Amino acid sequence: xxxxxxxxxxxxxxxxxxxxxxxxxxxxxxxxxxxxxxxxxxxxxxxxxxxxxxxxxxxxxxxxxxxxxxxxxxxxxxxxxxxxxxxxxxxxxxxxxxxxxxxxxxxxxxxxxxxxxxxxxxxxxxxxxxxxxxxxxxxxxxxxxxxxxxxxxxxxxxxxxxxxxxxxxxxxxxxxxxxxxxxxxxxxxxxxxxxxxxxxxxxxxxxxxxxxxxxxxxxxxxxxxxxxxxxxxxxxxxxxxxxxxxxxxxxxxxxxxxxxxxxxxxxxxxxxxxxxxxxxxxxxxxxxx
Amino acid sequence: xxxxxxxxxxxxxxxxxxxxxxxxxxxxxxxxxxxxxxxxxxxxxxxxxxxxxxxxxxxxxxxxxxxxxxxxxxxxxxxxxxxxxxxxxxxxxxxxxxxxxxxxxxxxxxxxxxxxxxxxxxxxxxxxxxxxxxxxxxxxxxxxxxxxxxxxxxxxxxxxxxxxxxxxxxxxxxxxxxxxxxxxxxxxxxxxxxxxxxxxxxxxxxxxxxxxxxxxxxxxxxxxxxxxxxxxxxxxxxxxxxxxxxxxxxxxxxxxxxxxxxxxxxxxxxxxxxxxxxxxxxxxxxxxxxxxxxxxxxxxxxxxxxxxxxxxxxxxxxxxxxxxxxxxxxxxxxxxxxxxxxxxxxxxxxxxxxxxxxxxxxxxxxxxxxxxxxxxxxxxxxxxxxxxxxxxxxxxxxxxxxxxxxxxxxxxxxxxxxxxxxxxxxxxxxxxxxxxxxxxxxxxxxxxxxxxxxxxxxxxxxxxxxxxxxxxxxxxxxxxxxxxxxxxxxxxxxxxxxxxxxxxxxxxxxxxxxxxxxxxxxxxxxxxxxxx
Numbered sequence: 071x072x073x074x075x076x077x078x079x080x081x082x083x084x085x086x087x088x089x090x091x092x093x094x095x096x097x098x099x100x101x102x103x104x105x106x107x108x109x110x111x112x113x114x115x116x117x118x119x120x121x122x123x124x125x126x127x128x129x130x131x132x133x134x135x136x137x138x139x140x141x142x143x144x145x146x147x148x149x150x151x152x153x154x155x156x157x158x159x160x161x162x163x164x165x166x167x168x169x170x171x172x173x174x175x176x177x178x179x180x181x182x183x184x185x186x187x188x189x190x191x192x193x194x195x196x197x198x199x200x201x202x203x204x205x206x207x208x209x210x211x212x213x214x215x216x217x218x219x220x221x222x223x224x225x226x227x228x229x230x231x232x233x234x235x236x237x238x239x240x241x242x243x244x245x246x247x248x249x250x251x252x253x254x255x256x257x258x259x260x261x262x263x264x265x266x267x268x269x270x271x272x273x274x275x276x277x278x279x280x281x282x283x284x285x286x287x288x289x290x291x292x293x294x295x296x297x298x299x300x301x302x303x304x305x306x307x308x309x310x311x312x313x314x315x316x317x318x319x320x321x322x323x324x325x326x327x328x329x330x331x332x333x334x335x336x337x338x339x340x341x342x343x344x345x346x347x348x349x350x351x352x353x354x355x356x357x358x359x
Numbered sequence: 360x361x362x363x364x365x366x367x368x369x370x371x372x373x374x375x376x377x378x379x380x381x382x383x384x385x386x387x388x389x390x391x392x393x394x395x396x397x398x399x400x401x402x403x404x405x406x407x408x409x410x411x412x413x414x415x416x417x418x419x420x421x422x423x424x425x426x427x428x429x430x431x432x433x434x435x436x437x438x439x440x441x442x443x444x445x446x447x448x449x450x451x452x453x454x455x456x457x458x459x460x461x462x463x464x465x466x467x468x469x470x471x472x473x474x475x476x477x478x479x480x481x482x483x484x485x486x487x488x489x490x491x492x493x494x495x496x497x498x499x500x501x502x503x504x505x506x507x508x509x510x511x512x513x514x515x516x517x518x519x520x521x522x523x524x525x526x527x528x529x530x531x532x533x534x535x536x537x538x539x540x541x542x543x544x545x546x547x548x549x550x551x552x553x554x555x556x557x558x559x560x561x562x563x564x565x566x567x568x569x570x571x572x573x574x575x576x577x578x579x580x581x582x583x584x585x586x587x588x589x590x591x592x593x594x595x596x597x598x599x600x601x602x603x604x605x606x607x608x609x610x611x612x613x614x615x616x617x618x619x620x621x622x623x624x625x626x627x628x629x630x631x632x633x634x635x636x637x638x639x640x641x642x643x644x645x646x647x648x649x650x651x652x653x654x655x656x657x658x659x660x661x662x663x664x665x666x667x668x669x670x671x672x673x674x675x676x677x678x679x680x681x682x683x684x685x686x687x688x689x690x691x692x693x694x695x696x697x698x699x700x701x702x703x704x705x706x707x708x709x710x711x712x713x714x715x716x717x718x719x720x721x722x723x724x725x726x727x728x729x730x731x732x733x734x735x736x737x738x739x740x741x742x743x744x745x746x747x748x749x750x751x752x753x754x755x756x757x758x759x760x761x762x763x764x765x766x767x768x769x770x771x772x773x774x775x776x777x778x779x780x781x782x783x784x785x786x787x788x789x790x791x792x793x794x795x796x797x798x799x800x801x802x803x804x805x806x807x808x809x810x811x812x813x814x815x816x817x818x819x820x821x822x823x824x825x826x827x828x829x830x831x832x833x834x835x836x837x838x839x840x841x842x843x844x845x846x847x848x849x850x851x852x853x854x855x856x857x858x859x860x861x862x863x864x865x866x867x868x869x870x871x872x873x874x875x876x877x878x879x880x881x882x883x884x885x886x887x888x889x890x891x
Contacts, residue, residue: 253690254846255875256765272765273783274891275843275873 073205073214074151076142078134078166079109080159081195082299082326091202096134096142098166098331103127109331118330119302119338128239131331133165139173147179153211157185157198157218160265163242183211185218188265192297192326193227193344199324200295216356221346224353227262228270228286229299229342230279234258236337243267259283280306280341284313287345295346296323302338314343321345364511365464366561368420368428374560375414375432381556381566382407382549389549392542395819396795396806398883402545404705405442405733410553412439412709413452416626419593421648426462427624429455431593434626437740438711441703444546446710446736447481447493451550454480467507470515474501491533493546499526500554516558523551540801588634590652594625596645601625604644611636616718676776677720678767680728680760681708681738684851684881687757694764697722706882707734713741717749724773726780727751730760732817752780755817756789757848757881758889788837790815792829792886795822827861830886831868837890839869848879848887861886 077083079097088095097108100118102125107113109131113121122129143154156174158167167186174182187194201218209217237243243260257279259271270286273279287296296314300307307325315323328340349357363370382389382403389403416435420428433456436449454476459469478498482488503522504515530544531537537544559566594604601618604627608616613629613636629637634652641647677697682688683706688699697720702708708716708729717725725748729738732755742751750773754760763784768776791814795806802819806812810822813833821832830847839845845865849858858876865874881887 253686253693253877254761254765256694271768271779274762274765274786277843278786278891 071153071210072151073153073155073209073211074146074149075198075202075205076139076146076154076156076170077194077198078158078170079111079329080164080166080190080332081198082191082328082332083195083199084324084326087195087199087324091199091206093198093202094142094146096138096166096170098134098164099132100129100330100334101132102129106132107330110329113330115301115327115330115333118333122333122338129334131164131240131334133169134173136169136173136175139170140177143174143177143180143182147177151180154180154182155185155201155205155211155214155218156182157187157194157201159190159194160188160262161186162188162265163190163267181211183215185215185222186265187218187222187225189222189225189227189262191227191299191328191332191342192324193222193225193262195326196295196297196324196344196346197221197225220349220353220356224294224347224350225344226287226290226347227299227342227344228283229260229336229340230257230276230283231260231336232339233337236335237267240335242335243269259286261286280310280313283341283343284310287314287343288317290345290347291317292348293318293321293345294348296321297344298323298325299328299340299342299344300325301328301333301336301340303341306341310341310343314345317345363561365466366425366470366512367422367464368425369422370561371425371428371465372414372417372422374557375410375417377560377566378553378556379407379410379414381559382410382552384566385549385552389545389552391797392545392548394536394540394542394545394799394801395814396797396799396801396808396812397791397814398793398796399706400545400796401705401707401733402442402444402549405445405707406448406546406549406553408441408703408705408707409436409439409445409448409709412436412441412711413449415439419648419651424461424463425465426456426459427595429459430624431626432456434624438626438714439709440737440740441705441707441709442733443736444493444549445707446740447484447546448550448553449710450480450484451477451497454478465512467509467511467515470512471501471504471507474504474515474519477501489534491530491537491547492544493550495530495533496523496526496544496547496550499523500550513558513561516554516561520551520554520558523547523554527551536801539803540799542799588632588652589628589630590634590637590650591626591628592638592641592650593648594627594641594645595623595648598622599625599645604640607640608637611640613637675723676769676771676773677717677722677725678728678764678769679713679716679720679725680764681706681713681730681734682757682760682881684848684879686878686880687761687848690761690877690879691728691764694761695767695769696728696764697725702731702734707731708737710737710740710744713738714744714749717741717745723748725749726767726773726777728754728760728763730754730757732756750777752777752784754784756791757879757887758789758846759784759787761846762787762889762891786891788816788890790830790833790837790886790888790890791884792826792833792888793884794826826885827864830861830888831864834865834869834888834890837888839865839872839890842869842872842890844873844875844889844891845869846875846877846889846891848877848881850885850887851880851882853878853885857885 076094386403393400413432413436420431433452436452440446440449455473458473458476478501500519500523504519507518679698680691680696698716742749763780766779766783806822811826811829813821813829820836823829
């Protein structure tokens, strides 16, 4: 049995990790006016944020077509895969998972299972990495799937943005309208909960937003994994990385830059951190099966 | 001298009214000696408004027993107390009422006990009583009154008044900032004036000529929103169960319910679509008096919505803020404040107004932001009156209050949100810039009349020729050089472009700090700022 892992471009994993673990990444698309660009393929973060500033068209995003998934699954089967686990961005943030299911229809030669991560960016990416490691180690698909779902259950992300305008325009923030359009400038603290972007706090300054995020991560100890994401501020990401690395010396920490598709919805100045909390009683029951 | 050996309620009432006129005549003089020469330093006004609230509450009470008249006065003062000095005065009245409870008429011994109780209650009300203030003056006056206890009420009071004046003169010896400022304590002076006024009322001795009458103040300051009837009455009886009455009124569909008092006399206030049920509830439990029913004019959508909204629709936690200035009120509302009250003419909201606003929010729990050092005590009283319903976030300035409001959430764990609001509040340094109303030396700063002065977190730090210099000096002392953000609130009547020029000045002096300018519209302070 050969198990291969598939995800999408919102996972924000560094290229080295993707290549080393043999993960297949299916790209979403960005549309600038009529021009369609494959996320991370036709356009990278650096170019994207420069273009975001200059291009008069506000970009939008689109999930991968089912055909892209069919193509990806077929190629893996040709390479010898007998089982495929397709792990994706929260179904409440994107139709990508639905596209994946459609793309799997009619594909023969492998058992294909799906996981809705309920999260995005390195929240998704961290779970995908661990699933890929387990697959490499020969763990069977049902166990990997159960472990991945358990890990996503224990995954938390907190982030702040320069402006809520991108989230509002992209429609990815359903609640928390009271944060918008205040006379006083506020820095929102956002989280991904139950698959959605929700406001969890409000502070006055960027500095305090960073402290707030660190505090929330700290409150979730003990942790098994840590990660930091940013869109346009690598120095802040490094600072945040150093601060939260201190939360647990043993927990591996990943730093990533958000992919253009996520950048369309977050805008410049996205800065966040997240944790996967240490396995609990429920995790142990799943592992024992 | 024609003072009676015992005093009945009707005589007390007349004497207190004389005291009111005397206090009104001296109001400006008392205001003028506030240590800080800020334009809204208004001890005199606060004491007067509190005294008037007390008398107003006593108006409807039948003139049978002096004890119950004093009780009604104390209740009125409790709810209508404005400013810290007003709250302390209301505590003094509470002490007087307790000492005279049940008395039909008052003799010299009553007066002596009452003054002692007034001092005791006032001291007990403060966690950190300070000598050289109205507390000391009342205590010294009470001691002198005790020594004359064998005599009639007027003699007791005369001894008290003489000693009160002497005590006022000694306050600079006890409180260094008074000595430095070259003034006596304003609150203490106010107490001496009140006692003196009552004495003149009792004895019939004429007061000195009154130069001008203070402008009448609108005491109908309790905001009435929505429709239906605002129903108020005093209920007298035995064994009155306040909680049970509140429950009954609530069950009858009542809103904004206030039931204050003790087992024999309560003051009831409720909003109902039909005043009948409130009357019936009262009449079934005692004798009604001073009944007032008002048809609340404004059709208010929010009141309707409050009655009909399901639990799922209405968020659980509200926010009440005190602020004057259209822009400041808008900023608080923007941040989610359910009620913003201005605190009437002097901007010092009373306990009653705060409690009323809290109830009008229609939530299960309310955070309260006083945003003014001089509203803090009334806010403490409001929170103490409604534990579990009102949580006080003790912001002493607009800047601190807006800082706290940033962290406000309308849903969630109240304790956690309160902690977040406190932390946010404490991270802000507040700067207040105004023109000095007189010359003084305070906090080691020498101030000339009309100087532009800056206070940082309530301490006077600079006196300059121009408002802008004072602003920059204040910001400097507040740590703007190392700060991330300065928020500037422009006062009412500022010239167009004042905000932009102030911003340019701040950015030039403190490069690296972000500046946000808000048109606050506040009176008295051309510039308010928060530094964080």
